[in-house]
Amino acid sequence: MKILILCLLTFEQIFYEEKLLKLRAYAAGGKDTIAVLVTHQAVIQAMLICLADLPMPRMNRPSTSGVLPRPTVAAGGGTLGWKEIHQRIRELRRTFVHLFVKTPTDITFRQLGPNLFRCYFLLSPGQGRESTLYYADINLDPNVNSRIVYQEVLDSTNPFLWRGTSKEEQLQSERRRISTWGITNYELHESSGTIVFPAASTIFQCIHPERPSGPTSFVELKSSKVRLNPQICPINPNIIAFTAKNDIYIYNTKSGEEKRATYIYCGNGRLEYDPKSAGVPSYVMQEEFSRFQGFWWQPLSHDGICRLLYEEVDESKVPIVKFISPDDSTGIDEFRFPRAGMANAESTLKLLEIESCNNEELRITTRHLRHDLKEIAPWHEYLVRVGWTPDGMHIWCQLLNRRQQHLELILLSLSSFTGGQHKNSLSPSPSYTYYPSFSPHCLVSLTSPVWIDVHNILYWFKKFTTDLSQKRLIFASEESGFRHLYLHTVQLSPPGGIANCYEMAAGMNDHTIVSAQLIDKRSITWGDWSVLTNGLWVDEKLGLVYFMGLKDSPIEQHLYVTSLTRPGLFQRLTLPDFSHQVFMNDDCSIFVSVFSNLETPSKSQVFRILPAPPNSEVLVIISSLGELVSEPLSEALLEIKPLVVPEICTTTLLSGETIYSMVFKPHNFVPGRKYPTVLHIYGGPQVQLVCNTFKGFRHMRTHMLAAHGFCVVSIDSRGSDNRGVEFQAHILNRLGQVEIEDQLEVLQYLAQKCDYLDLSRLAVFGWSYGGYLSLMALAQRPDFFKLAIAGAPVVSWNLYDTGYTERYMDLPSANPTGYRSGAVLNYVHNLPDQENRLLIVQGMIDENVHFSHTNKLIQSLIKHGKPYQLQIYPCERHCVRQLDSNEHYETKLLSFLLQNL
Incomplete structure (x- = not known):
């Protein structure tokens, strides 16, 4: 008899009040299929029922034979030889492969129409650890009854994707704690559908059509160098930046031109003679501050020029450590490694301006800071976070002192950069009227007697005011004893008003930091619980702030929403008794939750967000759109008994x-x-x-x-x-x-x-x-x-x-x-x-x-x-x-x- 049990945890309506939660399980198949209707407490079981009169095994019931195919030997109850133990380990690993379901990661969204979204994500096909790229279309039209079906974006059987990894890729995986291989990250340009990704020591590109008929072909951007961290220019998707041998390169996919943008690497084969890098964070920055990117595209350009901000790192003062390397021809591997009390790497920021003629020939100009970061903030030791404001007008960075007890969020104008005039510009010198000129400003300053945990919780409001000298942002701090969100409104103080970006206003003091005037600061969240360090989305139109936090329990991560106009109302949007990882689109209309608990392997569910009616006790209403990744139960699962739940x-x-x-x-x-x-x-x-x-x-x-x-x-x-x-x-x-x-x-x-x-x-x-x-x-x-x-x-x-x-x-x-x-x-x-x-x-x-x-x-x-x-x-x-x-x-x-x- 063919038995198919398909348990789909779906939420037709989830409101703030738990009594309104509705959970259903569906079973699909013919007359031999057993359908089981379960509550949310029971759906967490592995529902493997062969006949209606067989009891359902409970996950917290100790198994009589354990997970291993053979009876286990209790500690102290007998002696097992090495060979037998090794064989049991192998059998256990094979068993675990079947127990753990596919889990989508790195989820991004692309809007194809008013009610049609495409979701991209990484997933390991089959039971292996080789990750590749998938997509699924999500239709919000209530008149369309469409089931979510995920498919491969690329032909993953292409041998080019699995040619092995370089030492540079291995080290990057170590820093990022990535345990899979193949495609481990990707970059999506939403409007064009352009996707680039690194794999097998090189870079690949594809353009994913809105209506694909099957796996999309991709091309390798050929080079003799190991290339990492590709990023698509938001303004021109034909231009891609990446790093290779500690330098930044720019690639024009339309013409096939690859151009070296920085000249840091000397290539003499000795680490001691090559202490600098461009676009590559130092070891400590990656390992201890989780910043893996060293260059950042300007999101919007107001003069047609593509700009790339990058970090230049000097490790000449950092000691070199050597140890045996079985993979190196010399038998010795070398790294720069600053031990406690020793000198760190030093960083500064530079700017590349990229022009192209008819989208082909690349012209690159390099600009540097008029005054180095150490001159602007001599107290700082670490450049921990960097980026652009969403309007492309300003550059921001977070600076941290050596003892990590003082942090400042600094705003820089393009006027802070100089040098490299456009001698070979393809057009007359462009106007920079759109870019305001001002001294470096400190927008937020934090001090702690303990230490400051660096995080990624920062949001710049896009539609706050037309006054370029005012900024509104959300930033997190632990000043209350727990990490919470704070809304800051600040006023910049540009001398002489708005000045031409590259013609400094007379008397501008651009080598010291000016404190911005704090107009308003208010708490968005509070309590004896913490907001998590990743996951913040803002619906500016409705004044809603979505965040990940631990309000319900310190051992469960949930998605919450609160209102800027109704402070104190925190609505949980994710299912209780589970822990969630959430991915949300930019306009806060849909999100994917990947959730599990100790008894339940991961599920991935897609939800729609709708505003609640006026004067409602809740802020939003969510409804389930189905599972993002759903797999039929494998035949091997029928032979596996549940694990003991802790x-x-x-x-x-x-x-x-x-x-x-x-x-x-x-x-x-x-x-x-x-x-x-x-x-x-x-x-x-x-x-x-x-x-x-x-x-x-x-x-x-x-x-x-x-x-x-x-x-x-x-x-x-x-x-x-x-x-x-x-x-x-x-x-x-x-x-x-x-x-x-x-x-x-x-x-x-x-x-x-x-x-x-x-x-x-x-x-x-x-x-x-x-x-x-x-x-x-x-x-x-x-x-x-x-x-x-x-x-x-x-x-x-x-x-x-x-x-x-x-x-x-x-x-x-x-x-x-x-x-x-x-x-x-x-x-x-x-x-x-x-x-x-x-x-x-x-x-x-x-x-x-x-x-x-x-x-x-x-x-x-x-x-x-x-x-x-x-x-x-x-x-x-x-x-x-x-x-x-x-x-x-x-x-x-x-x-x-x-x-x-």
């Missing part, structure tokens, strides 16, 4: 703070028995382990341990993300000194609540900061922790980078005690003398936590006569990516725990 617990510390934790029971759980316990730890800033989301492969190792008889616990102790300034600041200037105390207090509480946790057999494992705390746990409390597995651990903060370390620990010269007390190397003498209690794991070409950390740790272990095990992966960086390496590491992890815990 329990989320809350603990109140003696100090009064609430701590969230998560407990995974063994798959063969039997009440009354005690089980060896493994603490999966991170414990550092900017990370939150306990969330109501289905984490897919990120929880695979946890389920692997649970399948073999271990309880696994994760705890977000003080210092972790999304809980407010005071909660995070607990670790300020004392990394490694306070986290274990919180973890132990929660573990002891959980052991009383969950009597199956055997804390006499307690292990700890983690990676990066989690590896660091795993070492600290075993060194500080060897009486409590029996084993520690430390992956890529930091052993001394003097060896780590400036941006991260100094944010939480200050400069080494200002906090020598903190650096000394936070170094694992100063606790090695406390590590246990018994064998098989410590396993250290590291990739040899890790460019984030260098192998020198492990090297110094091993030297100290030897010096103090301490036993240890060491597992090295010669071809892995900070993240273990290769399949063979992952399987080997998981086998080693499980083998070590089974034998010794």
